[in-house]
Amino acid sequence: MASFLxxxxxxxxxxxRDMMYSVTDPYRLDQxxxxxxxxxxxxxxxxxxxxxxxxxxxxxxxxxxxxELIAAKLRNTNGIPVDDVDDVLVTNGGIHGxxxxxxxxxxxxxxxxxxxxxxxxxxxxxxxxxxxxVGYGLHESDGWQPRLDxxxxxxxxxxxxxxxxxxxxxxxxxxTRTCIEQLAAIAEKHDLWVISxxxxxxxxxxxxxxxxxxxxxxxERTIPLYxxxxxxxxxxxxxxxxxxxxxxxxxxxxxxxxxTASNIASxxxxxxxxxxxxxxxxxGTFRTELxxxxxxxxxxxxxxxxxxxxxxxxxxxxxxxxxxxxGWTEGDRATASASWRMxxxxxxxxRIGCVPGVDFGANGEGYVRFxxxxxxxxxxxxxxxxxxxxxxxxxx
Numbered sequence: 001m002a003s004f005l006x007x008x009x010x011x012x013x014x015x016x017r018d019m020m021y022s023v024t025d026p027y028r029l030d031q032x033x034x035x036x037x038x039x040x041x042x043x044x045x046x047x048x049x050x051x052x053x054x055x056x057x058x059x060x061x062x063x064x065x066x067x068e069l070i071a072a073k074l075r076n077t078n079g080i081p082v083d084d085v086d087d088v089l090v091t092n093g094g095i096h097g098x099x100x101x102x103x104x105x106x107x108x109x110x111x112x113x114x115x116x117x118x119x120x121x122x123x124x125x126x127x128x129x130x131x132x133x134v135g136y137g138l139h140e141s142d143g144w145q146p147r148l149d150x151x152x153x154x155x156x157x158x159x160x161x162x163x164x165x166x167x168x169x170x171x172x173x174x175x176t177r178t179c180i181e182q183l184a185a186i187a188e189k190h191d192l193w194v195i196s197x198x199x200x201x202x203x204x205x206x207x208x209x210x211x212x213x214x215x216x217x218x219x220e221r222t223i224p225l226y227x228x229x230x231x232x233x234x235x236x237x238x239x240x241x242x243x244x245x246x247x248x249x250x251x252x253x254x255x256x257x258x259x260t261a262s263n264i265a266s267x268x269x270x271x272x273x274x275x276x277x278x279x280x281x282x283x284g285t286f287r288t289e290l291x292x293x294x295x296x297x298x299x300x301x302x303x304x305x306x307x308x309x310x311x312x313x314x315x316x317x318x319x320x321x322x323x324x325x326x327g328w329t330e331g332d333r334a335t336a337s338a339s340w341r342m343x344x345x346x347x348x349x350x351r352i353g354c355v356p357g358v359d360f361g362a363n364g365e366g367y368v369r370f371x372x373x374x375x376x377x378x379x380x381x382x383x384x385x386x387x388x389x390x391x392x393x394x395x396x
Contacts, residue, residue, distance in 0.1 A: 008127040011120035012359035016343065020353045027382035028374060030353030032169065034318070035375040036233040038271070039282040045274025049267045056266065060258045062090030062241070063269045069276040070241050078201070079214030080224060082243055089253055090264050090272075093238040094199050094227035095121050100260065101195055101223050101242060102129035104252035110160040113151060117360030117367075119169045122197070132158070137363050140311065140323065144173025148182050161193045162186070164212060167200040170321045170360050170369040172314020174207045184215050194222040202231040202283045205291050206315040219245055231283055232275045237268045290318050290373060297372040300383035305390045309368070318373040321357065324366055342368050350385040
């Protein structure tokens with residue numbers, strides 16, 4: 001009776017959303033959503049698709065033109081040797097892509113190495129495929145780079161997959177090229193598959209984005225995962241894609257695509273065509289503004305809540321993953337988790353949405369994640385609210 005699903009947790013983010021709907025005039029720094037609008041190239045392509053009556057079934061794996069554009073982007077931008085457009089499967093956002101990958105790769109009891117902290121659906125989708133997530137620690141003191149000896153020490157005869165996420169949600173860490181090369185060597189040595197979640201590929205402030213599938217020999221054992229959500233401000237439209245060279249895994253994934261979606265919304269796919277065929281200027285424009293918002297938010301934290309929260313600005317993604325001062329004593333002491341206690345306090349007293357670090361894994365306890373991709377007015381409003389809460393104890 002599918003009782004294994006009873007052990008699959010819902011992300012605490014769903015609880016936060018419910019809490020925020022009860023708040024008047026909230027500051028929605030809990031949602032990983034940019035405040036930008038999708039570019040006109042996307043909107044006009046979708047409007048044209050509606051006028052042209054593209055409202056019928058399309059190919060399960062994706063509209064051919066969209067898949068052609070994706071394959072070219074993977075070759076030219078990511079350096080991944082995608083020789084055949086059939087490698088590309090269009091999905092209903094990144095989370096759907098991760099679901100079908102996990103179901104296509106894992107047998108019951110197979111272990112997957114995942115970072116801790118990590119985006120909650122990483123563990124959730126592994127569990128939903130009856131796999132076993134095994135955390136390897138990421139630490140602020142290491143710049144959120146994995147300790148390679150720890151990663152390798154977690155490998156057992158049941159380990160099948162190494163899951164990577166760079167830039168990282170929630171930490172904002174960007175894996176260095178050297179680190180990625182070393183992780184690739186570990187995967188080859190132990191004959192592991194790699195799932196490479198690159199949702200934030202275009203949000204890198206410091207360093208470079210390196211796709212592990214671009215390294216020699218790695219595409220054969222790597223399934224890279226992408227989304228239009230962050231690069232083109234299309235979060236609600238739900239459009240993502242994966243690339244799978246292995247024919248057996250790809251055929252399994254096609255079945256899962258059909259049985260979970262039949263096909264991805266046709267009009268949305270035409271929006272994806274517009275995104276890739278049109279000017280890419282929005283990507284740089286978004287990144288420049290996100291950098292400015294990052295700097296604004298961290299300057300405000302230092303000035304207004306510097307004794308409560310600490311942390312360095314992230315190298316990528318658009319989250320402030322801040323450590324809570326262990327000496328902070330406000331909030332409901334009946335709440336055992338310091339990160340949940342802080343989140344409940346910020347929501348109830350300050351109208352500030354955020355996510356407890358522990359929701360991302362045990363190593364996230366004692367942290368809180370804020371999204372600084374919201375507009376500047378919302379960020380400054382949240383900072384002002386923090387000043388009212390913490391001003392008396394902040395640094396002068």
